[in-house]
Amino acid sequence: MRTKKIASVALLGMLALAGCSDSGETAATSSAPPADKKITVGFSVYDMQYEFFQKMAKGTQDAVAAKGWEIKLHDEKSDENEMVTGASALIDQGVDLLIISPFKPTALGPIIAKAKAKNVLVIVNDIGGGGTPYDAIVISDNAGGGKLAAEFMDKQIQANGGAGKNVASITCEPSATYAARRNAGFKTEIEARGYKVVAELSGNSKAEEGYKVMKDILSKNPDVAGVFSCNDPMGVAAANAIKDAGKSPVTDVVSVGFNADPEALTAIKADLLAATVAQDPTAMGALTATLGEQALNKQPIQFSNEAEREVFNPVTLVDKTNVDTAG
Amino acid sequence: MTTRTQIPLGRLWDTWGVTALLVLLVLCTPVIAPGFLEIENLQSVLRESAYVGIVAVGMTFAIASGAFDLSVGGQLALTSVVTLMAFNGGGTAAAVAAAITTGLLCGLVNAGLITQLRVPPFVATLGSLFVFRGIAYLLTQDGPRTLPYEQVDSPFAKLGSLNFAGLPVPFLIMAGVFAAGWVLMHRTAIGRRTLAYGSSPSAARFCGISDTRIRLFVFALVGVTVGIAALTYITRVWTADGSAQDGFELKVIAAVVLGGTALKGGKGTLIGTFSAVFLVSVLNEVLVSRGVESAYQRIVLGCVLIVALTIDGLRTRFAGPGSFRRALRPTS
Numbered sequence A: 001m002r003t004k005k006i007a008s009v010a011l012l013g014m015l016a017l018a019g020c021s022d023s024g025e026t027a028a029t030s031s032a033p034p035a036d037k038k039i040t041v042g043f044s045v046y047d048m049q050y051e052f053f054q055k056m057a058k059g060t061q062d063a064v065a066a067k068g069w070e071i072k073l074h075d076e077k078s079d080e081n082e083m084v085t086g087a088s089a090l091i092d093q094g095v096d097l098l099i100i101s102p103f104k105p106t107a108l109g110p111i112i113a114k115a116k117a118k119n120v121l122v123i124v125n126d127i128g129g130g131g132t133p134y135d136a137i138v139i140s141d142n143a144g145g146g147k148l149a150a151e152f153m154d155k156q157i158q159a160n161g162g163a164g165k166n167v168a169s170i171t172c173e174p175s176a177t178y179a180a181r182r183n184a185g186f187k188t189e190i191e192a193r194g195y196k197v198v199a200e201l202s203g204n205s206k207a208e209e210g211y212k213v214m215k216d217i218l219s220k221n222p223d224v225a226g227v228f229s230c231n232d233p234m235g236v237a238a239a240n241a242i243k244d245a246g247k248s249p250v251t252d253v254v255s256v257g258f259n260a261d262p263e264a265l266t267a268i269k270a271d272l273l274a275a276t277v278a279q280d281p282t283a284m285g286a287l288t289a290t291l292g293e294q295a296l297n298k299q300p301i302q303f304s305n306e307a308e309r310e311v312f313n314p315v316t317l318v319d320k321t322n323v324d325t326a327g
Numbered sequence B: 001m002t003t004r005t006q007i008p009l010g011r012l013w014d015t016w017g018v019t020a021l022l023v024l025l026v027l028c029t030p031v032i033a034p035g036f037l038e039i040e041n042l043q044s045v046l047r048e049s050a051y052v053g054i055v056a057v058g059m060t061f062a063i064a065s066g067a068f069d070l071s072v073g074g075q076l077a078l079t080s081v082v083t084l085m086a087f088n089g090g091g092t093a094a095a096v097a098a099a100i101t102t103g104l105l106c107g108l109v110n111a112g113l114i115t116q117l118r119v120p121p122f123v124a125t126l127g128s129l130f131v132f133r134g135i136a137y138l139l140t141q142d143g144p145r146t147l148p149y150e151q152v153d154s155p156f157a158k159l160g161s162l163n164f165a166g167l168p169v170p171f172l173i174m175a176g177v178f179a180a181g182w183v184l185m186h187r188t189a190i191g192r193r194t195l196a197y198g199s200s201p202s203a204a205r206f207c208g209i210s211d212t213r214i215r216l217f218v219f220a221l222v223g224v225t226v227g228i229a230a231l232t233y234i235t236r237v238w239t240a241d242g243s244a245q246d247g248f249e250l251k252v253i254a255a256v257v258l259g260g261t262a263l264k265g266g267k268g269t270l271i272g273t274f275s276a277v278f279l280v281s282v283l284n285e286v287l288v289s290r291g292v293e294s295a296y297q298r299i300v301l302g303c304v305l306i307v308a309l310t311i312d313g314l315r316t317r318f319a320g321p322g323s324f325r326r327a328l329r330p331t332s
Helices: A002-020 A051-066 A080-092 A105-117 A142-159 A177-192 A207-220 A232-244 A262-269 A281-296 B006-032 B039-064 B072-115 B121-139 B155-159 B169-187 B189-199 B201-206 B211-237 B248-259 B270-289 B294-318 B323-328
Strands: A040-045 A070-075 A097-100 A121-125 A136-140 A166-171 A196-202 A226-229 A254-256 A275-278 A310-313 A316-319
Touching (some): A040 A051, A051 A070, A051 A281, A080 A105, A080 B039, A080 B211, A097 A105, A097 A281, A105 A121, A136 A142, A142 A316, A166 A232, A177 A226, A232 A254, A262 A275, A262 A316, A281 A310, B039 B169, B039 B189, B039 B248, B169 B189, B169 B270, B189 B211
Parallel strands (some): A040 A097, A097 A121, A166 A226
């Protein structure tokens, strides 16, 4: 008797807690308008705990609102089952357009299959398309970012006195195909500027491996004048390895990362990293809404890479001169 | 032992309490989560809970026998990866065979560690959790195993999203596993012996119940349920790698414990487990539809679990002796 009462009270408490909370940004599940032809967009987000995706969601919401459309947000919470369940639910709720930033691109299959069956357009935002027939995918201009890094590195090496012509490149894990374009773009541009990439090694996207790889590079090629890393955790770690070897990551071995993570911005301010490349998740979100509108209106989309239906979003270089306004 | 009227009520609560809470919660949904009762949403809830529910059947036996199986997350990841490899190599029949075999083998490894090497179940399955996940990572070093989009029209790819008479197929499979589990627990000697063993291993041994046989039965059963769950899981998400369903073991154990299966063993309620699986997913659904942030969702679910365990503790304190004898009775 007593335990039953405790349980009932406790559960009612939970329900009250659930009931009282503000419904925030997520639309209630039953708000599909039956009569008027207002466009409804569903956006399934990778994980709303990360700042990158919060900005992406904000950019998408603002752009969708500006068109006078409605948006329903879903948080995948870094879980492929939640991703499939929630995105399928958005389709069930009758969205006209599904935008998805997939936690696991390889789990896009069942979602795209359902969308196709219900004639819902799908725009993927970042991460990957998993080899599925999505309508378009927005990604950062990774190769362009690598090019920006090479241009900066060349200038900085010359400013440093510029004798060295050997540079190094640290790559992400081999399966990250979009990220690999950063190192490829870097290599093409830096070689066009007369440098030689003497070492191109994988740090598997991890800081500790990036540190180790940089130590190896420094012992085998003590004359490297610059290093480009595929992401900031490795970029900052490589810069630390340079510092621990008694050199400066700005004036001796020009270190450039990618992503503009907070740790990288802090490092740039403290001369512990020369530069990084910033993606713009807000603009990426806005771009998906624009592409969605074109697709809904059956207008042709200008792809940056037609074969994979990719649309690139520009990136920017962040160094000491503009670090205070970045992030 | 108190008065005669109170004990049946207490036991009624053990079996049906969570079900009552689930009904109460669902009755509240028109007010607290409008749209919840829409048919497609209900189907979605039934579908997404299936793979947790199926393994929860095996876990109910494990916990009722007085042991945890912490390795189910690793088992699910490994089984899913192997099953996708088998499907891509040999089609549906190969996939089904691979799922059940891999799950069963994982269970036998656990049983072997526990009965032959005398490692306590908690430690043995904690270790094998890492080993199974590790193998799954090794098999997916060059990227996740997937069900390619070209297979979109194959029956296997559709299994996870198909409905039969309005009910999602994964849910029907789960219901079948629960029914089989109920028969196994209450209508067979091995099922009753498992409860007796969980209630008091030493008394069970005295009655001639073999430790080895109980452990082998329980952990093999968990493995087989993982195999079945993996089939519903991968036909739903079409992909698997070493990180698949991280923390899965805790979801499953939470459902079983919330359902009223005693942590110290000896008492298992599959009806409770069944309702608890849905109590968690309905509560989750309500929180999501109200726009509660995922951090608060975790806190609420954690609180529900703590309350359930508190109740379990209170009940145990007030419960009298005799659960061992009760366990051996043909029906419960």
